[in-house]
Amino acid sequence: MKDQTKTFSNLQLYSALFALLLFAFFLALHIGPSDIDIEKAARDLIEQRQSVDAIILFEVRLPRIFLALFIGATLGLSGAALQGLLRNPLAEPGIIGVSNCAALGAVIVFYFGLSGLAWYALPLGGLLGALLSVILIFLLTGKNSSIVTLILAGIAINAIGSAMIALVLNYAPNPYAMQEIVFWMMGSVSNRSLQDVAISLPFMIVGWILILYCGKFLNALSLGEDTAKSMGFNLQKLRWILVIGVASCVGAAVSVSGNIGFIGLVIPHLIRPFINYEPKRLLGLSAIGGAILLMFSDMAIQAFSSGDELKLGVVTALVGGPFFLYLILKTRSAML
Numbered sequence: 096m097k098d099q100t101k102t103f104s105n106l107q108l109y110s111a112l113f114a115l116l117l118f119a120f121f122l123a124l125h126i127g128p129s130d131i132d133i134e135k136a137a138r139d140l141i142e143q144r145q146s147v148d149a150i151i152l153f154e155v156r157l158p159r160i161f162l163a164l165f166i167g168a169t170l171g172l173s174g175a176a177l178q179g180l181l182r183n184p185l186a187e188p189g190i191i192g193v194s195n196c197a198a199l200g201a202v203i204v205f206y207f208g209l210s211g212l213a214w215y216a217l218p219l220g221g222l223l224g225a226l227l228s229v230i231l232i233f234l235l236t237g238k239n240s241s242i243v244t245l246i247l248a249g250i251a252i253n254a255i256g257s258a259m260i261a262l263v264l265n266y267a268p269n270p271y272a273m274q275e276i277v278f279w280m281m282g283s284v285s286n287r288s289l290q291d292v293a294i295s296l297p298f299m300i301v302g303w304i305l306i307l308y309c310g311k312f313l314n315a316l317s318l319g320e321d322t323a324k325s326m327g328f329n330l331q332k333l334r335w336i337l338v339i340g341v342a343s344c345v346g347a348a349v350s351v352s353g354n355i356g357f358i359g360l361v362i363p364h365l366i367r368p369f370i371n372y373e374p375k376r377l378l379g380l381s382a383i384g385g386a387i388l389l390m391f392s393d394m395a396i397q398a399f400s401s402g403d404e405l406k407l408g409v410v411t412a413l414v415g416g417p418f419f420l421y422l423i424l425k426t427r428s429a430m431l
Contacts, residue, residue: 108369109383123393124156127155131148131152133148135148135149157289158284162352163386163390165296166351166352167385167390169348169382170348172382173344174186175359175377176340176341177190180309180338185422185426190246191252192252192253193229193346194345195354196227197221197228198349200220200222200227201279202276203224214288217350218351221351222298224346228346232248242334264277279353280408282353283407283408284351284352297347298343298344301343302340302341302347303344305337305339305340305343307378308340309333310375314373354408358388362388363377364422365384389411392414396410
């Protein structure tokens with residue numbers, strides 16, 4: 096039974112979420128281990144003057160804020176898309192195996208010491224891993240795949256990716272290399288640069304466009320596959336467009352941040368009751384909601400961490416884990 100929650104218009108929801116997003120962005124500019132004058136730093140950047148405030152703003156805070164914004168948007172959007180495609184409220188971006196494959200690509204870069212050769216080696220390794228996941232899905236499912244086959248292929252690829260990551264960790268050349276790999280896999284947007292934003296953002300944008308293109312298809316699919324077919328949608332083609340879109344943007348996100356879980360699970364569930372459970376409307380709103388949640392999570396880390404900084408993936412797991420259990424219990428009670 097659906098919650099009796101008041102339905103809001105797109106204008107109301109987008110206005111509220113955009114206002115909260117702008118507030119989060121403004122707040123994030125002022126949070127960090129060093130106190131800086133944001134206005135002075137901005138003036139120095141515009142006038143191309145070197146100053147400590149300008150360097151901290153440009154090389155530390157802005158990359159961190161942009162990555163939290165774009166990665167959060169990617170995870171929220173991808174979670175909403177996969178829940179609509181699989182018609183499963185417990186689906187999230189890792190279900191098709193792209194997260195583990197992207198992480199595996201980055202871990203291999205760490206293992207062979209390639210991350211020190213060039214700044215783009217690590218994100219490039221993650222992107223190649225995400226591409227590998229799409230190829231494996233295609234090989235395992237074939238062109239005319241069903242939803243069940245897609246889920247099973249994702250489970251298989253996840254298992255293979257996890258096993259390969261464990262193998263790499265097992266044969267890590269020294270404890271320091273293992274520690275570096277494990278810390279990266281926990282997920283974080285700290286110690287990143289605008290170059291990381293530049294290499295990952297194009298792939299994220301491509302993924303966003305492909306997912307949003309499938310909005311009407313997701314609405315039709317919510318009425319059943321037969322209904323979607325009768326409305327003229329090519330199910331096989333649009334499924335693949337959606338899967339490639341998710342793989343592109345999630346792979347790019349994981350390639351620069353490591354694994355950050357549960358954003359794609361939590362955000363669609365929080366927003367869905369306010370839009371009368373309409374999959375197409377959920378996409379854009381989930382993207383903004385994901386960006387807001389990840390930005391506030393990262394700000395909480397900076398504000399409350401002393402000494403070694405807590406990893407972002409740990410924080411989202413601490414929030415998402417109990418929420419996931421709540422959803423399982425809610426689903427079970429609804430079935431009784």
